[in-house]
Amino acid sequence: MWSWDFAISILPQLLQAMIVTIEATIVGFVIAALLGLLWTLCKRSPFTPLRIAVNAFVEFIKSTPLLVQLYFIFFVFPAFGVSLSPFLAGVLGLGLHYSTYLTEVFRTGIDAIPKGQWEAGSALNFSRVKIWTQIIMPQAIPPIIPMLGNYFIVMFKETPLLSAISLVEMVQTAQMIGSASFRYVEAFTDVGIIFLVLSYPASLIVGVINKRIKQRFGQSI
């Protein structure tokens, strides 16, 4: 049944699609990180209505399925005049969904900074913005890098969902190869192997970073 020749012959096509998968992961992660940080800052705002609104929004996004959100962005937004390409809709949905997890990660990092650091910043008359950029964030980020790395890998493995809104990434490509040749086994086995070859070393790298950070900062969170 299994044909080595076929499995190898479709690799170039799949690797081409892998680039789309990686691009979607990276862009999605950047969106998730930026939005996640924004939520974290909003949740600490002294302005109560903003805090309540952001908390409600984050909980809402977190408790609804990513697939539904993707459909909504891709199929419902055009009704309001916002038509996005599959890639744009996909990274937006992925980024938005995971921003609600990353906001928790940022919060953990920021909460771990002792109160004395804020007070020292204040006592030296740093502006609010400078306290964040010079004192708090440079200390809050390094310990959470492993957690961010793990979410990056999780997001990478979630990208096949984007095939549901017709983004031609790896799984969609395998699907097309399968339906054209009736050789699903080779196509999906290849995809599985490519994911494994990418995710496993990535998780090893995260492990190494985690160890380094533990050595440097005493303990990670």
Add this chain to the structure above:
Amino acid sequence: MNEHVAGEPLVKYRNIGKRFGATEVLSDINFDIYPGEKVAMIGPSGSGKTTLARMLMTLEKPSKGTIEVGGELLWHRNVNGRLMEANASHLRKVRGQIGMVFQHFNLFPHMTILRNIMEAQVHVLGRTKQEAKEQAVKLLEKVGLADKCNAYPAQLSGGQQQRVAMARALVMKPKIMLFDEVTSALDPELVGEVLEVIREIAEEEEMAMLLITHEMAFARDIADRVVFMAEGQIIEQGPPKQIFNQPKHQRTMNFLSRFSAQSQSV
């Protein structure tokens, strides 16, 4: 010591009260600090000394009353004769005259010693990096740590960290510097080096100092005035000799006798 205690007070606490929930930690405090004056504040833990200093540093908000620094309201603005809460930019403006050294040093652990002292000069005072570095090195020499420029705080002993923290506050040239039990978190053998630096600062610098301390001998030595606080009130104040040798209040006597008994038993 400094006898140029005259003219208008630099800091005026007026009818200051502070409560945390149902607990009243300060009640109706009226208290002045004059330019250049070195004031030592003593008293049992929980008497409100630290809260008083933290209010001046704008880390704690008074529940009632006003504080003036250099003739300007700190927590309030006077709008057509009515007191309004000050906004962030007003706080920043007035706060620039105040510096503080903390019990737990609070150095920035991700920066070298040099950068710890340069950072606020660059980002707050707008000095150039070169200028900030020169000033930082000068102050590190003063506290005897010029060789530690490139070390990180975690590589220093507690006493050294506290000396860096003093250099960091001093480089901003505040008009008044607050020392909040700066030797309390140190191992006993490291207390001396920190007190020595404070003594030097007190002798050389023009600025006023408010020193909250449990080091009675030290307070007697360097202060122009000693203030005794208990239960959120100023019980008595006066020249060190008077407070330590002829305290007027029973409470002060009790506190001081307990203290000397304790330090003898150690």
